[in-house]
Amino acid sequence: MQRPLADEIRPKTLDEVVGQKHLLAPGAVLRRLIESGAEANMVFYGPSGTGKTTIANIIAQRTNKTLYRLNATTASLQDVKDIIADVGTLMAPGGILLYLDEIQYFNKKQQQSLLEFMENGSLTLIASTTENPYFYVYGALLSRSTVFEFKAVPPEETETAVLRALDIEKGRSPLPLTWEEGVPRQIATACGGDVRKAINAVELLCQAAVPRDGQLLLTRNNASQLAQRSAMRYDKGGDAMYDLASALMKSLRGSDPDAALHYLARFLEAGDLVTPCRRLLCSASEDIGMAYPQAVSIVKACVDTAMQLGLPEAQLPLAQAAILLATAPKSNSVVEGISAAWADVKAGRTGDVPRELQNVHADSTGMEREQGYRYPHSYPGHWVRQQYLPDPLKDVKYYHYGDNKTEQAARAYWEKIKGPEG
Template sequence: MFLKLIIRIKIRFGIDYTIERSNLLQPLAFRMRPRSLTEVVGQQHLIGPGKIIWRMVQAHMLSSMILYGPPGTGKTSIASAIAGSTKYALRTLNAATDTKKDLQVVAEEAKLSGTVILLLDEIHRLDKTKQDFLLPHLENGRIILIGATTENPYITINPAIRSRTQIFEVKPLTTNDMIQAIDRAVTDRERGLGKMNLALTAEAKQQLILTANGDLRSALNGLELAARSTAPSDDGVIHLTTEVITDSLQKRQITGDKNGDAHYDVISAFQKSIRGSDTDAALHYLARLIEMGDLPIIARRLMVIAYEDVGLANPPACERTVLAVQAAQQLGFPEARIPLANAVIELCLSPKSNSAISAIDAASARLAKGNYGTIPNYLKDAHYKGATKLGHGTEYRYPHDYPEDWIRQQYLPDPIKQDQYYHPKTNGKFEVAYGRQYLQLLKAQRGKS
């Protein structure tokens, strides 16, 4: 409590307390945060010469913004670089864990110093109380808000905040971006690991990049763990091999939690890959979903895909998909991956038809227009006493009483009696047969050619 009070008093008088903390207490990724835009790796579409954030900084005309993209790609780095380039104080809070009182401290500092940059992490978790407090300070420009999130702000962030900010997407880092940042951390003697006499092999560096999967924060902190946990050899050099790097990061990072925007991107790519008959891409996205451990969404999505994208072109594949899903649910992971892979491969290689979903959507669209008439009397329920007095069912012709169990008879209401919603496709032998039967019946029923 006492420590917190001292820190707040220092903030009130514009003192940056963060410089008092020992560098040894901060992770490598924290120490290597850029001090200017020129030190930011990647994101040249935002901070490169002549680009939008570069122009803001050059003109000292900052506006509040939301940066969104995968973890470890530079959202915090950009905020740090903007603060370093403009010499404004930078304060960091988390929308999920910090309180309204913490925001009030920043607002008080802004009143005294004129302008404060507030990096608000997980801004999509900002509740209404904090939002209502923050909005006037964004309006008067005392607080320059830089919101950071891995979620799509157009979906997860309140419109009141969105309307007062510019939204910028932070792209995944390239291999060259990662190499640049790692090399800088290895050689930097002031903030990095340059005093440690490291030898990082090319293969180990490549393994570090692959395992981090675009998350620079993870890569740098894994690199530091490897360096500090490895004893020097007889020549005084710390040799960082592929084995040491793999040990330090343990597991490739998979972007996307079960409720996050990135997760829905994987689901979308999964369905579109199957629809596009790309077996290898579909298996890749299936592996991602398996890695996330989300069996319920895999099961649901596979059944949707089966009936929406394959459908009448291969009905047995739809049935086998349901069986594969049931088997997977009974087995659980890791064995569940086997029937799931079977289903994915069959759906990818099956002929495709969306005629069923198109047909029901067309029928629903016609319904929404109204004026579709009433059900013909002879089709109405006639099981109760008095139905015949209403004329219900009296003229109905029972198809099984006629040759081939069919008789020409109108079933649609009068205003839409010529509507056609189903348009058969010819991609699979099943629908070819169904389509031929449908068109013959349609011609006989309505005299269509």
């Protein structure tokens, strides 16, 4: 049976690895550790197809330890115990190097079972994860390991691996193999920094190629069909989703409609309407707020319309909301005000509700004095000076007018009625 192309092309040396120059360039820390033969516990964190398993294999080749592999999605605690049982035996005279893929799927007890042997050096752990290890890996295990972050491989470097794969397929092919100009870059770009996915796309493209004039021609059209949607990295509830949500929110706050539309489109491509709707609704109050108070109702109408329409039509009202928020004047006076007030409440800075504001039924309970509440609508300008905050906080200012046209107009209005100190 023919080996999968991705396995056959897997790099054997650090120089053959594409991408991760920040880790593997001459003089980089990880490269120096590997070349010196250091036996350090490591956690490799990053997207799929970026070289984590490949580099773990290269490290295993440079050590005298016995290599064991586990995938945390299928492994059990017994599998861990079986490996640990080989420590100090003829099965692993030099110790054990355990490569644990997808460590985020191991529970705390399974991760803890490794600690004692990591501590005494009889087991070296190289774990990989596609999720943030500081959220999913047990703290005591992290404290004994060094985290290295792997990044999506840029298209120009992925293309090197694609060309290498095409050369191998030339040798495998029963007919001369050629391709249209731009096919390698198209595959490298469409696969979103996932080298494994790019290599698999090459293999499928070659298998699906139709003979023409005594040769196999790989076309851009076929490459596009095989690689479609491949550039999306999206895992609902995972790091990719939260990164996109953060990027959308910050683009809206930064008044960049182009970036906002880009990140919105990535949510739409993934079929997720809920997450961008929440971010749009939040931004309307958090980032626009009193600078354009009507934004809340407009965005709510857009979100409701989108949820009723569903995809693909939902793209239109959501894009309208994103452009509105990105181009609207900005003010964070709402979030600053409620944050300051809530901080006082959490810290216990409260006090009794002023007598004037208590429920009017208190007047019939024989308390020392009547409520004395002044009804603002009975006074000029519908305002009268009286204390609303509790005594310990009576002079506190939580809300400060923003420097936008709307809030400055409100400030001028109330200064005219209340005076500058109002």
